[in-house]
Amino acid sequence: MSDTIAAISTPLAPAGLGVIRISGPDALQAAGRVFCCAGNRTLDQLAGYTAAYGHMAGSRGEIDDGVALVFRAPHSYTGEDTVELSCHGGVEILKQVLRALLENGCRPAGPGEFTKRAFLNGKLSLTQAEAVMDSIRADGEAALRSANIVRRGGVYKEISGYKEQLVQAAAMLAAYIDFPEEGLDELDGGDCLNLLDNVKNGLGALIGRYDAGAVLRNGIDCVIAGKPNVGKSTIMNLLAGYDRSIVTDEAGTTRDVVEQTVSLDGITLRLSDTAGIRDAGSRAEQLGVQRALAHMGAAQLVLAVIDGSRPLDDNDRKMLEHLGDTPRIVVVNKTDLQPDPDLTLIGAYGKPVCICAKTGEGGDRLRQAILAACGAGRLDPDAVCLSNERQLHAARQAYDAVCAAVADCAAGQTWDAVGILIEDAIGHLLELTGESVSETVVNRVFEQFCVGK
């Protein structure tokens, strides 16, 4: 039997409303000792899904008035009896109500403990529980949309489909292995292989979408780099939609890294405008160049900016060579000016996107190129994507086992060997959905949650 937990579920900051959540077998009684309903009722007389107005009081007297919302097991988020007390969103109010509950039979909830109970009570799969946190953390339209797909069971259903097919394949093999004499003279390896191939292709595609899905969920760190005066800050301002960075015609204007988050088709782009890369004279500019190079190294995407009206020089080359394997878009700026005749040389560093940052001409082309470069342009926004490394790891292990099973079938290995690999793959899929997962993994998942969720 679990105990009764309580936590403040809204941020601890002055706000219109604050909510304290209580869940567990003693939730109605514990909350009833702190919350006194107006009229002649007590909280434990209320049916599920009903609300009552009343007063909250602790050992030092009245704290606040507000509303109690009652949920009866199993029809609650956690699957247990639950009360949500809504009061004024004052920090002291919330703290005092929580203290009163702790003095009346509740213990403080750990991070994610409400959702953990929902998972343990079968209200959510592990992937759905993880998506609850992702939806809370979502800071852009694409991130929320993709979290909601998983929260509604997208990953769970897809993985369950693969699991069913593997179970079917395993059952075919088991029937043959156990009763080879009963009519199943030769196992129809074709049927079994079809199922395995289906799962292999489906899991392969799901794993293949992971990186693009991560961009939808987490956004992307994009650094604007180039030698001085090529128009980096002008590009920053074009993408930001306002004068975020200082622009002058002096080379070496930007020193510190200037950051701005923008939303591109719902995807969060964290832009950094950096100092122009050159052998700088002043100490401040040298430090700026060091920061620019460090940011380039850590970027997920670099906009490598060139002034299209001037010949490529050593500073341009130094910047382009510093890119290494980092995904980049070569941006040729200042298309309003006479182009340099050797501009085609830039093709060696990637297909250029030509723009005039000053007028904004080509801005949409650049935005499209950014979306394409981060893979998000190709991804159906409603596609089911794995949401974290834990899920990816389990999916990869299942995929490897299925690939090995397919290869063993082709190589004419014994059906026993194939059966073991299929069992192995099923085990990893069960880990992914949380149907069979160690307590350590479950604890690790919920440790990342906030208290009160």
Ligand SMILES: Nc1nc2c(ncn2[C@@H]2O[C@H](COP(=O)(O)OP(=O)(O)OP(=O)(O)O)[C@@H](O)[C@H]2O)c(=O)[nH]1
């Ligand atoms: N003609 C023309 N000038 C531009 C264009 N984009 C930027 N400029 C001008 O180029 C000069 C330098 O622009 P910035 O955006 O400050 O260049 P930067 O790369 O950030 O320069 P640093 O911060 O010094 O490294 C300014 O005078 C801009 O107005 C363009 O598309 N066409």
Ligand SMILES: [Mg+2]
């Ligand atoms: Mg600048």
